[in-house]
Amino acid sequence: MSRTSSLAGTAERAPAARRPFRWKRAEALLAPAFLYYFVLLVLPSAAFCVVSFYGRSDTGFFDGVFTLKNYVSVLTDGFYLGSLWLTFRISVETTLACLLLGYPAAYYLAKLSPAARKKLIILLLFPLLLSTVIRVYGWIALLGRRGIVNQVLLSSGATDYPIAFLYTEGTVLLGLVSILLPYMIINITNTLITIDPALREAAAAHGAGPFKIFLKVTLPLSGAGMVSGAVMVFTIAMSTYIISFLLGGPKVKLLGNLIFDSTSSFNWPLAAALSVVLVVATAAACGAMVRLLGSPANGMAR
Amino acid sequence: MASVEIAGVSKQYAGAWAVDRVSITVPDGSFFSLLGPSGSGKTTLLRLVAGFLRPDAGTVRIGPAIVNEVPPHKRDIGMVFQQYALFPHQTVLDNVAFGLEMRGMGRKAREAKAREALEMVRMAGRERAYPKELSGGQQQRIAIARSIAARPAVWLLDEPLSALDRKLRIEMQSELRSLQKLLGITTIYVTHDQEEALAMSDGIAIFRDGRIAQQGSAEDLYERPADGFVADFLGSANLIEGVVARGPQGLHVVAEGEAFRPSADHILRENERVHLAIRPERLDLSGAPGAAQGLPARVESVLYLGSDLRVVLRTRGGALLVARAPSRGTALAEGAEVFAAFKPEDAAIVAH
Ligand SMILES: Nc1ncnc2c1ncn2[C@@H]1O[C@H](COP(=O)(O)OP(=O)(O)O)[C@@H](O)[C@H]1O
Ligand SMILES: [Mg+2]
Numbered sequence: 001m002s003r004t005s006s007l008a009g010t011a012e013r014a015p016a017a018r019r020p021f022r023w024k025r026a027e028a029l030l031a032p033a034f035l036y037y038f039v040l041l042v043l044p045s046a047a048f049c050v051v052s053f054y055g056r057s058d059t060g061f062f063d064g065v066f067t068l069k070n071y072v073s074v075l076t077d078g079f080y081l082g083s084l085w086l087t088f089r090i091s092v093e094t095t096l097a098c099l100l101l102g103y104p105a106a107y108y109l110a111k112l113s114p115a116a117r118k119k120l121i122i123l124l125l126f127p128l129l130l131s132t133v134i135r136v137y138g139w140i141a142l143l144g145r146r147g148i149v150n151q152v153l154l155s156s157g158a159t160d161y162p163i164a165f166l167y168t169e170g171t172v173l174l175g176l177v178s179i180l181l182p183y184m185i186i187n188i189t190n191t192l193i194t195i196d197p198a199l200r201e202a203a204a205a206h207g208a209g210p211f212k213i214f215l216k217v218t219l220p221l222s223g224a225g226m227v228s229g230a231v232m233v234f235t236i237a238m239s240t241y242i243i244s245f246l247l248g249g250p251k252v253k254l255l256g257n258l259i260f261d262s263t264s265s266f267n268w269p270l271a272a273a274l275s276v277v278l279v280v281a282t283a284a285a286c287g288a289m290v291r292l293l294g295s296p297a298n299g300m301a302r
Numbered sequence: 303m304a305s306v307e308i309a310g311v312s313k314q315y316a317g318a319w320a321v322d323r324v325s326i327t328v329p330d331g332s333f334f335s336l337l338g339p340s341g342s343g344k345t346t347l348l349r350l351v352a353g354f355l356r357p358d359a360g361t362v363r364i365g366p367a368i369v370n371e372v373p374p375h376k377r378d379i380g381m382v383f384q385q386y387a388l389f390p391h392q393t394v395l396d397n398v399a400f401g402l403e404m405r406g407m408g409r410k411a412r413e414a415k416a417r418e419a420l421e422m423v424r425m426a427g428r429e430r431a432y433p434k435e436l437s438g439g440q441q442q443r444i445a446i447a448r449s450i451a452a453r454p455a456v457w458l459l460d461e462p463l464s465a466l467d468r469k470l471r472i473e474m475q476s477e478l479r480s481l482q483k484l485l486g487i488t489t490i491y492v493t494h495d496q497e498e499a500l501a502m503s504d505g506i507a508i509f510r511d512g513r514i515a516q517q518g519s520a521e522d523l524y525e526r527p528a529d530g531f532v533a534d535f536l537g538s539a540n541l542i543e544g545v546v547a548r549g550p551q552g553l554h555v556v557a558e559g560e561a562f563r564p565s566a567d568h569i570l571r572e573n574e575r576v577h578l579a580i581r582p583e584r585l586d587l588s589g590a591p592g593a594a595q596g597l598p599a600r601v602e603s604v605l606y607l608g609s610d611l612r613v614v615l616r617t618r619g620g621a622l623l624v625a626r627a628p629s630r631g632t633a634l635a636e637g638a639e640v641f642a643a644f645k646p647e648d649a650a651i652v653a654h
Contacts, residue, residue, distance in 0.1 A: 201387070206404060221391055
């Protein structure tokens with residue numbers, strides 16, 4: 001107690017003149033990254049927000065006449081709304097699948113010795129060395145009309161004609177999960193290993209068996225890791241383009257693919273409006289996720 | 303309630319014995335302290351009783367049953383950890399009610415019981431707070447309430463007060479002890495603080511390198527330490543080297559050329575090398591030589607400690623003695639020649 005008060009005393013006694021000096025230094029350190037993002041992210045984002053309120057032009061980027069018609073068509077046209085809903089649904093499914101598959105793996109990793117865990121985490125990150133395109137082509141080689149799976153099924157007589165695995169929602173989901181699972185596992189593992197082992201012992205000493213310990217201590221205290229993993233996976237899934245392009249083709253068009261299509265047809269304002277809608281929808285969903293799961297009862301307030 | 307019986311228990315870590323053939327019986331309802339320097343095996347023994355570790359040899363009984371194979375959650379214990387280990391995601395009330403919830407008690411009943419426990423540790427009114435909103439001392443009270451709310455058969459505490467400041471620690475010592483008496487709960491208390499152990503315990507075991515150096519009541523250990531380690535660990539002791547010799551009145555100890563009569567309860571063997579162990583406060587510097595048994599010495603330094611003086615003396619034989627004398631009425635200067643007298647019963651004769 002005396003310790004706390006003396007610490008507080010030190011803070012109060014810190015000379016006023018030193019504070020601005022420290023702050024200026026901190027800002028100086030921030031400046032390069034800040035400038036980089038301001039020029040290359042904030043300004044362009046502001047620009048496409050502006051562009052989204054204009055009509056298309058055959059000669060330039062946009063026509064210079066203010067209009068809401070891009071948003072009206074995005075938010076009323078069943079084609080775009082359907083794609084938004086599909087994008088959202090696949091992203092939620094991806095997030096849930098990653099949670100269910102990732103949690104047990106993370107739990108196992110967290111139980112290992114730090115040295116053994118390090119080795120397995122390197123293994124887990126290994127696929128990230130390969131480009132997403134190459135890994136997705138792996139799925140095509142497996143699941144295409146003349147892919148390995150169909151070859152086996154045909155030659156074993158399990159089916160008489162190739163099964164259309166590609167260009168289905170399920171295959172897009174499969175691809176997304178296979179690419180995003182490591183992010184979820186690492187987020188949950190990193191939270192699990194911060195849980196003080198004494199808490200599990202305290203639970204055991206006061207009558208909790210292994211399952212109750214998991215339910216009452218481990219699971220709630222890993223809430224922060226599940227939320228950060230879910231936000232990461234969900235965000236990447238919402239904005240995916242290449243995975244759905246290769247595995248979903250013309251049939252499974254996510255919002256990212258529609259944005260690309262709009263730019264290919266030089267409708268920059270529509271692409272901009274779709275992008276704004278995508279960003280807003282993603283941010284809203286993530287905000288809801290953090291709010292819903294981010295209470296102290298879920299270990300977020302530690 | 304139940305007694306705890308530890309019989310010939312050993313536990314090794316990586317080839318080294320952290321606990322080595324330890325036997326302790328803690329009678330039903332009594333307060334037993336495991337005292338010893340850091341690394342001497344106290345926590346390991348407590349964890350063996352809690353069930354977090356399994357003994358490599360020996361048995362642990364709680365009540366009549368051998369519990370070697372019983373997991374912690376089935377042992378009916380309550381435990382207080384050194385760093386509190388409160389659940390950060392639960393309110394104070396939920397923390398305290400945890401043991402009751404695990405024992406299957408309904409919400410209403412367990413919250414009533416938890417409030418009762420909070421009252422016992424004088425923390426009523428903070429039910430809705432989260433642990434991080436409380437001070438260290440308050441968190442420790444919550445941890446104590448959690449450990450007793452379900453009225454377990456055995457109470458285990460691992461240096462529960464070591465993170466608190468001195469004033470709070472002394473206050474909590476007496477609170478813990480009266481709580482223990484009120485509940486009549488069999489208690490094993492780990493501490494490295496000898497004053498704490500002496501003040502609180504019915505029985506004490508002193509640990510050294512995984513073994514029990516001596517066990518008994520506080521008075522046993524303080525007045526009749528088995529060896530120099532115990533004597534010195536339980537408050538400082540002056541150790542004077544001597545050897546047992548036979549004289550006209552039987553066996554006695556010869557130290558620095560003087561003969562010292564043993565008190566009645568020592569068993570001596572001729573020619574054995576021993577230490578005379580004398581507490582600083584039992585050395586009397588006020589008398590003249592010849593009136594009692596003692597050693598002439600020269601004052602090396604005098605330290606003023608408020609109500610007491612701490613006087614460092616050097617005997618003619620070169621032994622360093624520390625005496626405590628009341629500061630009022632004692633006039634000693636550095637370099638003064640004094641006679642350090644002590645009664646036979648104040649000199650424990652301990653193995654060399
Ligand atoms: N988990 C462990 N692994 C290896 N050695 C340990 C472990 N726990 C304790 N020890 C060793 O066992 C001995 C006793 O430790 P401990 O029971 O914690 O002592 P105390 O509580 O008296 O300070 C020490 O030498 C310590 O280094
Ligand atoms: Mg310890």
